Amino acid sequence: MRLSRFFLPVLKETPADAQIASHRLMLRAGMIRQEAAGIYAWLPLGFRVLKKIEQIVREEQDRAGAVELLMPTLQPADLWRESGRYDDYGEEMLRIRDRHKRDLLYGPTNEEMITEIFRSACRSYKDLPKLLYHIQWKFRDEIRPRFGVMRGREFLMKDSYSFDLDEAGARAAYNKMFVAYLNTFARMGLKAVPMRADTGPIGGDLSHEFIILAETGESQVFCHADLVEMGAPGAVDFDGDLQPLVDARTALYAATDEMHEAERFAVEVPEAKRLSARGIEVGHIFYFGEKYSAPMKAVVTHPDGAQKPVHMGSYGVGVSRLAGAIIEASHDDAGIIWPESVAPFGAAIIDLKPGDADTGAACARAYEALTKAGKEPLWDDTDERPGGKFATMDLIGLPYQMVIGPRGLKEGKAEVKARRTGERHELGLDDAIARLAEGAFGG
């Protein structure tokens, strides 16, 4: 992408009403623009990050055997009357009446609708297990939306739903999502800790939140410090027994504020390992058995002929919120530092003298080679001054900057800067291009 054709409205000044780093940086970097309280447009730079995050979430869901569909944003109120949540949900639910005076709502979550879809098609134990997900915009009418996309009203969520014959089956599905989530967040460079959590308005018996530790987190969390560095399982057989992987992570103490037991924490965790910190929730998984299937009559015939409600769970990832969470975990005074996996572009190519035939040709060569290598370069071909270009590139946080100026080029050289470390390498132009294309620089 040539910057002159892109749309990157960076802000010189820090927006006054943005309280946390990710909100400030997303506004300054021209990633988002607020259209109404808690409702954002994702400008081209932000959109590219959002798509990368979404794709990682999707790939890890697919790997775990979940099947994607897409439910609509609007739902009929009658569905929620079946489960009893239409009245329970309160003012956070955005209620809508159409021209024929029918009650709709903007879905804050999809337990009811997926249960309706399941029950319309599956009637036998032979149809089980099923594990379905979608990635769709949701709306929760927060009374005080804030922190940018971290606590918006219209937000993108991945939500999965499992349907099993019994609790053991549901537990296996729960474990699949537990492990898939560890891998998902690790791929984005995040250290997410699963913590016992309250089930809230979803309800149920068993629940874990996946928490990123960050000073700006919205809730207090408590855990054994070893959990933070435990890492993700990576490639596993999702049809195999995942219980040991889950047990290894639930054996150590970890709980959100609502579930915290100070006494147990003190007894179970050695003092030097007691971590009490602020946390950002990026995922939340629930096992709730028959909570929806019983009232909504999502019933299957068992092998013995008995008819019983299926056992369900639901599993959410805050896709749009993750863009903010990643920035909270990875930035410095100059701006954002994207992990390569979610960077909007893989590298910047900075022309220090646009209009000059030589730097232009060198940039074009780099651009072509990096594009071919799948690095998705952003070529700054604008006539801004070098100082402004460097500041913008540091702000938007691409992993690498390749600087091509007339002085270096006279000696056939270009400079490569790694955004995370600040390390600079002066290299022959072709060498620089080849190494960037190969991903041969340290991050």
Added chain:
Amino acid sequence: MRLSRFFLPVLKETPADAQIASHRLMLRAGMIRQEAAGIYAWLPLGFRVLKKIEQIVREEQDRAGAVELLMPTLQPADLWRESGRYDDYGEEMLRIRDRHKRDLLYGPTNEEMITEIFRSACRSYKDLPKLLYHIQWKFRDEIRPRFGVMRGREFLMKDSYSFDLDEAGARAAYNKMFVAYLNTFARMGLKAVPMRADTGPIGGDLSHEFIILAETGESQVFCHADLVEMGAPGAVDFDGDLQPLVDARTALYAATDEMHEAERFAVEVPEAKRLSARGIEVGHIFYFGEKYSAPMKAVVTHPDGAQKPVHMGSYGVGVSRLAGAIIEASHDDAGIIWPESVAPFGAAIIDLKPGDADTGAACARAYEALTKAGKEPLWDDTDERPGGKFATMDLIGLPYQMVIGPRGLKEGKAEVKARRTGERHELGLDDAIARLAEGAFGG
């Protein structure tokens, strides 16, 4: 994907209330499920088609130089008061009031919001031209939603917006989209004819609809028959002069009902070439100059220091509607016939004797090879009877079916059936796999 893990709720019976082929077939093939009038869930099979269509639209937009972003589904009413359309739009606009009694609406289109985004960032001729697009769910509260996704209320649209200094620049942007649309629809196997069209609620001076001819089309259209077979330009230089390509297609008569001039049609088109048919609108492009930029004060400084509103156009593709339109154009009595470019899976592998070690191993080999070749096979490993399997596969319309049964396998053979032609080839198993993987069968 193994069918036993997929979610494919095919219907045995034809839904009574579905009046047109695409609606009937999408319901029967388990592609969609209605959740409220004109509001559909895209079940896994339908979702895969929707994603393929969306991706083709995206690639052709990118090729034309458009830059993607994502605006929210909900918009503040005040924006639409600026343009004057809040009152004009009538009951098709879904109006919403949030908990703080602020007026929102579910966007039926995005001219106002993109103009607001543009004016917040661009103030000089140096910032032009800009060509932005997004692919987002829209809502129009149709009084009588019908024909499934062809005339739904919640629908997926790609909408692009161009910003130029003057009419000549805007015309160049218009031509880019004109050509991009020809290529877009051709890649989906559709013969789309650009026709002079009424500008309706978008307004403006110049407008073309892209129309697929189909008996079930919602409007009457009139054109020179040669336009239908004219084909798409394919690879072009989008920075070059596209006017000749556009002129070649606008020189011949083509108009929708509202713009039809019977006398001109009779004079300009030889009788043998006069085509009067039903048409489905799949795209619509508009040049409307200062219609939004003037009232909304999207003004830029010209090189001579003058400040003038930018010239704008907007360009829509009905992404979800295309799934229906493609089926209208490509089906037979047995079901859907997908063009390969948008097929939900590239081929079916049908195990005629699930549980048999030999057929299972042969299917696994085919599955692995076709997956590796990027053909995304659907492996029917269920224990349904062969007749049911064949009927389902014909219904869902994958381009190829590879049938593996114990009898053929004894001689090392498998059968490949091309869905479109019905042609069957009996081949050695490895030969069949290799030829399918290479795409060596005619469609």
